[in-house]
Amino acid sequence: MKLLDIVGRLSEFDEEDPVYAAEPTIYAAEPWTEDSDAMVLPQQDGVLVPPEAAKEGLAYFLEINLAIEITEALVASQKEKPSISAICERVIYYATYDA
Template sequence: MKPTKLIDVVAGISTHDDNLTIYATKPWTCNSNTILAQEPAEGGRPAEAELCGAEYLIEVFIAKEFLEDWLAQEGRPISTQEQCERLIHYAIYDA
C-alpha cells in the first residue's frame, strides 16, 4: 500500500476495514505519511510501515468509535482537520 496523509485516512475512516491499524510517521500531524495495515501476529510493525518509518498510532475500529462518539457529543459541524488533530491527541494521551 502506498502511504497517504493521515488527514485523508481520517476523512475516509468509515470506509476502512475495522481489522486494520493506522501507522503514521512522527511527529504525528495531519500531514504525516500513513499506512493502513494488519498488525503482525508476532507483534511489531508490518513491513510496509517499517519501510516508510511509520509508527503505531491507533486501530481503525478504535478511531471510528472515538470519532463517532466525539462528533455526536459535539453537536456541531467539525472539519476534517479538527477531527484529525483530536484523533492524534486521543491516540497520544487517552487511548
C-alpha cells in the first residue's frame, strides 16, 4: 500500500477495531512521499517500529489520530476540499517538521 492510499482512507483505521489493540500507527518508507510504501499497524510498547514494518524497511511515520487531526484542520481552513495529494503533502510536512 502507498502512503497516499492510507491518507485517503484514514477513517477506515478505527481505534475501536480489535485488530488495533493499541493506537493504529502509520509506518512508511523514507524518504516520505505520497508514493512511499506504507502500512498501518498497532503500536507496540517499547518498540518504535514493529518487526512486520521493519522487515519491509519502513520507519515510524505518524499515529492515525494525528493524521486525522491534521486532515480535519486542513479541510476546515480551505474554501474547497483539498485533494488527497494536497492532504498527504500536509501530513508528510507535519511528520517531517512538527512531530
